[in-house]
Amino acid sequence: MSAAAHPDDTVTAVEGAGAVPDLTAFRRLHPSTPFLRGWKWLLAGGAVLSRDAIGRVDVAQILLTMLAVLVVGAAAGAVSWWRTQYGIVGGDLRIESGVLFRRSRRVRLDRLQAVDVVRPLAARLLGVSELRLEVAGGAKTEAPLAYLSEQDARDLRAQLLARAAGLDERTPEAPERPLLSVPLAALIGSTLLSSSFLTGVVITVLLVAGVVVSGELWLVGPVLPAALGTATAIYRQLVANYGFTVSESPDGVRIRKGLLDTRAQTVPPGRVQGVAIVQPLLWRRPGWVRVDVDVAGYAGGSGDAAGGSPSTLLPVAPRPLAVDLVRRVLPGVEVDAVPLVGAPPAARWLRPLGWRRLAVGADARVIVTQEGVLQRVTTLVPHAKTQSVRFTQGPLQRRLGLASVHVDTIPGPVDAVARHRRSAEAARMVEDQAERARTARRSAEPERWMQQ
Amino acid sequence: MDLVFAPQGEAWSGVSRQLARLRRSVLAGGLAVVVTVGTVGLWRLVGREAALGLALAGAGVLAWGWWLVGRGWRAWRYAERAEDLLISHGVLFRKLVVVPYGRMQYVDVTAGPLERRFGIATVQLHTASPATDARIPGLSPEEAARLRDRLASLGEARAAGL
Numbered sequence: 001m002s003a004a005a006h007p008d009d010t011v012t013a014v015e016g017a018g019a020v021p022d023l024t025a026f027r028r029l030h031p032s033t034p035f036l037r038g039w040k041w042l043l044a045g046g047a048v049l050s051r052d053a054i055g056r057v058d059v060a061q062i063l064l065t066m067l068a069v070l071v072v073g074a075a076a077g078a079v080s081w082w083r084t085q086y087g088i089v090g091g092d093l094r095i096e097s098g099v100l101f102r103r104s105r106r107v108r109l110d111r112l113q114a115v116d117v118v119r120p121l122a123a124r125l126l127g128v129s130e131l132r133l134e135v136a137g138g139a140k141t142e143a144p145l146a147y148l149s150e151q152d153a154r155d156l157r158a159q160l161l162a163r164a165a166g167l168d169e170r171t172p173e174a175p176e177r178p179l180l181s182v183p184l185a186a187l188i189g190s191t192l193l194s195s196s197f198l199t200g201v202v203i204t205v206l207l208v209a210g211v212v213v214s215g216e217l218w219l220v221g222p223v224l225p226a227a228l229g230t231a232t233a234i235y236r237q238l239v240a241n242y243g244f245t246v247s248e249s250p251d252g253v254r255i256r257k258g259l260l261d262t263r264a265q266t267v268p269p270g271r272v273q274g275v276a277i278v279q280p281l282l283w284r285r286p287g288w289v290r291v292d293v294d295v296a297g298y299a300g301g302s303g304d305a306a307g308g309s310p311s312t313l314l315p316v317a318p319r320p321l322a323v324d325l326v327r328r329v330l331p332g333v334e335v336d337a338v339p340l341v342g343a344p345p346a347a348r349w350l351r352p353l354g355w356r357r358l359a360v361g362a363d364a365r366v367i368v369t370q371e372g373v374l375q376r377v378t379t380l381v382p383h384a385k386t387q388s389v390r391f392t393q394g395p396l397q398r399r400l401g402l403a404s405v406h407v408d409t410i411p412g413p414v415d416a417v418a419r420h421r422r423s424a425e426a427a428r429m430v431e432d433q434a435e436r437a438r439t440a441r442r443s444a445e446p447e448r449w450m451q452q
Numbered sequence: 453m454d455l456v457f458a459p460q461g462e463a464w465s466g467v468s469r470q471l472a473r474l475r476r477s478v479l480a481g482g483l484a485v486v487v488t489v490g491t492v493g494l495w496r497l498v499g500r501e502a503a504l505g506l507a508l509a510g511a512g513v514l515a516w517g518w519w520l521v522g523r524g525w526r527a528w529r530y531a532e533r534a535e536d537l538l539i540s541h542g543v544l545f546r547k548l549v550v551v552p553y554g555r556m557q558y559v560d561v562t563a564g565p566l567e568r569r570f571g572i573a574t575v576q577l578h579t580a581s582p583a584t585d586a587r588i589p590g591l592s593p594e595e596a597a598r599l600r601d602r603l604a605s606l607g608e609a610r611a612a613g614l
Contacts, residue, residue: 387584388579392546409580410614430548441552
């Protein structure tokens, strides 16, 4: 169990039930914040200046400049830290910040989509965390609290989730039950079998062989980018997803991952807007799949800092386990029980290779679409999360009597498109889907998931 | 218009003829400039026949474009149903979008300088999905305002969480 890898994230209900700190008063971020935010700039500046310093006599002047920059930077950071405060006021999280331009931000907690605790390597060394509150509609993480002490981050997360669920803020953190963890062997195997890794390795080997055989030295140049591509593939899959654990709690699904930078995500119930089960070509033999989810607020690329994408629900696992997990995030949904109907043979003119793989089906809860020849993708969108339904038909499709139906969801990795159906069937599908979405919305669970 | 794009039993409304007028004016104006410059240039450089040919070609393009604009204008239609709004448009690439009122995040009414001159406005509905393509151009300002208010009130009455 990877809980051992993140001992300080493992909070049981008993531990949390101790003294409940009062967060209604405004508080400041952790004092190490200016340092953690500034050290990269400092390092970069130092590197530039010291490069200039080489071969010059007035080293003292350079050092003095560096010192001045350091003092000014530290002062600016300290003032900014002093002027940034947060607190929970009347069901909203309020963040006051800014020195010259003051900003006061209120985040409605019942609209909270996910809470992530992100800990970059440097923050881990100092024992602090960043708390990211994801809300819909933001281009990026709109309410990051960087940095908090680990205890504060944990308390604040528990309180935010309790209030978002519609419970008393004194409710201790919900206990959690581990569902599954991804073994290291599977992560390594999936990395080795990923196309980006293999392409990088093949190109690197070919280039090196070319240099050795022909002695053409210009071939050395591209080796570095090729090797870099390989390293990126390793980082994305292996380092970012190291120790990947999924647990279940009344507050939703919890995900923990990361070797250097760690991330602990909490996605409350009813926040998953779509699921994609993806199987790259080379994962077919071991029977592995990847599961991506649409969660509002995750789409704005908030994943790059900590590595990997926050939209990954499962980086690699055998399909039955993945299906099992999908059942947890979308209660009552059986992927394989939904009857799928293939595309008509006329679709072969538009998809000569993949038309047999095109399929769509729906049950009372979700619409399921399937496509992809090399990379097989199955997408699920709950009817209650349908934003709009679109029917499109291009000139070729009309000639063939075909049309496509798009079920639009919030931005994210999941796109449900029923491609190349018979026109009449597609038209009926649009009507049925609109009707199913309407019915599903009426019976949708409340946003404050603990309130009945 | 086949049944696929206009489900029966709905009260479909078209958009104002002013939209076609606007697009035809833009087309005619643009062509006039290009053809005039081209004709004069050809007359000077090549000869009368070439200039005449270009003018004729310009007239042909104008007639064709005139007809295309008309078809495109007729293809725009929308229907307000009890729970959702239907918008259908496009001739070559045809589209029909169904937007539930409860999914609406906000409504825009816009009118550019040309649109204002022709007395029309565009209403656009936004949901949480950027893929939702729910735009109705060529509405009279009164109809646009009525639609905006109606959509806003229906959206509020049927509002659902994300």
